[in-house]
Amino acid sequence: MNSTSAYAMHELTKESRMGARGLETSREIRIIDLTDFEQRKTEIADALWQASTEIGFFQVSGHGIPLADINAAFARAAQFFALPQEVKARYPLNRNAGWEYRAQIRPSTGKPDQKESYQVTRPRMSGLWPDEVTLPGFRDEVLAFERQCWEVGMKLLSCFALKMGFPEEFFSQAHDPSRETYQSTLRMLHYFALTGEPDGPWRAGAHTDFDCLTLLFQQAGQGGLQVCPGKEQETQSWTSIEPLEGLITCNIGDMLMRWSDDQLPSNFHRVRSPLPGESVDARYSLAFFCQANEDVLIEGPGKKYPPITARDYLAQRISANFSGKY
């Protein structure tokens, strides 16, 4: 086994141990305010670094995406998922673009997540947009929201770049949306309403994300997200993140963990099924995955791991989740 596949195997083994219910515990959920970002950048970078290394996840406020735009993006997601199955089936998922239905099998559970999702990866959307008759304005509005998410993601990553000793623009150049190699992804998710007993304890099985950084939006009354910081994975104790309007919950992903020579631990999370007495309605969420462009080389400041392109890195991880497909 070469060192690249040994590394991938290590991450998958780590994940396959995380499927148990475990314990629930409350942890500090640090909220970092990004208001006046340019003037406060040093202080914000310190706060982000501390939250990421001490706790392993954080939320941001004052990020500049108006609540109305977040709500509009949720409305767009609901509109898309309400399309008939045969219409959605015209946009099949391929390489993080398009629609999948109960197709993501997590190594932690060996079962499909109880969801469907639609993913937008800018350069790969040919033939995958509903047309203007089916969903007028959908494409432009979703792309505008994707751009707003990118702006926030790059602000946060510029702070991590400073702390890692890279130039401030390092990560926005690595996630350049004007290039064909761009592969950051906006994902809309729809977890099905329960009609009887839940099909297992998880709507989405425990996992870390493959990317550098994930921005996650939840809607009021539609909780279920739980996190267990990667560095505490042995404890298997999970903390619920209740949805709070306008806040973005942020996870460090495996790509940034590797890029930071493991200084920034990626963050296990899962979505649990409703418990008796909780709402059985559908749950919608939105996730933006900052994934460096395909041709970018991932190499940490201390060169702890051999360099790997972001394309090869993602391909390995995606094929482990979608039955060998990439």
Ligand SMILES: O=C(O)CCC(=O)C(=O)O
């Ligand atoms: O729906 C959520 O809250 C989490 C989604 C998620 O973790 C993912 O898609 O990677």
Ligand SMILES: [Fe+2]
């Ligand atoms: Fe995730």
